[in-house]
Amino acid sequence: MTASRFAHRAVLALATLWIVACADVRLERTRKPRATPQSPAPVVTTTVIPTAPVRDECFGADMTETSAMVCSAGAVSRIADTLQILLSSGRVVRRVDVPSGGESNQIYRYDGRIGGSSGGPAYHVLNYRGYESGGAELINAQTGDSLFIAQRPLISPDGARLVVDDMSGLEIGKGKVLLQIWRITGDKPVSELDLRPYAVGADRGWGPSKVEWRSADTITLLRNTIPRDSTRRARSDWDTARSVLVHKAGAWVLDPRH
Numbered sequence: 001m002t003a004s005r006f007a008h009r010a011v012l013a014l015a016t017l018w019i020v021a022c023a024d025v026r027l028e029r030t031r032k033p034r035a036t037p038q039s040p041a042p043v044v045t046t047t048v049i050p051t052a053p054v055r056d057e058c059f060g061a062d063m064t065e066t067s068a069m070v071c072s073a074g075a076v077s078r079i080a081d082t083l084q085i086l087l088s089s090g091r092v093v094r095r096v097d098v099p100s101g102g103e104s105n106q107i108y109r110y111d112g113r114i115g116g117s118s119g120g121p122a123y124h125v126l127n128y129r130g131y132e133s134g135g136a137e138l139i140n141a142q143t144g145d146s147l148f149i150a151q152r153p154l155i156s157p158d159g160a161r162l163v164v165d166d167m168s169g170l171e172i173g174k175g176k177v178l179l180q181i182w183r184i185t186g187d188k189p190v191s192e193l194d195l196r197p198y199a200v201g202a203d204r205g206w207g208p209s210k211v212e213w214r215s216a217d218t219i220t221l222l223r224n225t226i227p228r229d230s231t232r233r234a235r236s237d238w239d240t241a242r243s244v245l246v247h248k249a250g251a252w253v254l255d256p257r258h
Contacts, residue, residue, distance in 0.1 A: 072113055087143070095108040112124075125139075164181075167207030169207070170207035197223070220242065
């Protein structure tokens with residue numbers, strides 16, 4: 001083999017090696033990097049802590065009509081002398097003020113909404129004042145059925161019941177003296193207790209005051225009786241005794257020993 005042929009073959013061999021090396025570099029650049037094996041994500045176990053049912057009432061003694069309407073989420077509005085309540089069925093219930101000052105006088109104020117907890121019915125509460133009368137009206141937020149009660153109700157801690165007390169008859173010698181408990185269920189609240197502890201005409205018995213829920217099944221109150229002393233009687237200085245009402249065996253029982 002001549003020197004020129006040997007040199008020519010050497011050049012071809014070097015060129016071939018260079019082409020192969022470049023192809024390997026290009027292949028390496030286009031090849032996707034291998035995924036690094038990863039350990040499975042750890043399983044996190046969450047412990048759910050039971051909570052008490054959320055009461056969704058929008059009702060309080062310190063609420064104004066304006067704040068109560070805001071809390072109604074647009075269901076209640078006032079246009080001049082007319083309260084409009086939009087029911088969940090789409091029907092509208094209206095109550096119109098008649099500020100005559102006479103026997104036809106009637107004034108309504110929206111007080112808020114109660115009930116609705118745990119799937120029960122919700123009620124809109126209206127404060128009502130008429131000619132020598134007054135009380136509260138409960139309007140079913142779906143059906144529009146209404147119930148008049150003697151006074152503004154006091155809701156139980158679990159939102160399942162309401163209590164109403166009135167001793168105006170004891171104070172003025174005429175009118176109502178009562179203690180009522182209603183269970184919030186169905187189209188209208190169901191009466192569980194209707195206690196009339198004072199006979200107005202006979203001037204005998206007692207009237208309830210300071211009525212409070214101690215728990216969902218216990219109510220505390222003061223029993224007020226008229227004293228024999230005329231001076232104390234004139235200034236409504238009653239003889240008082242504390243009692244409790246307890247719900248047991250499906251009934252409300254008055255225990256005067258507390």
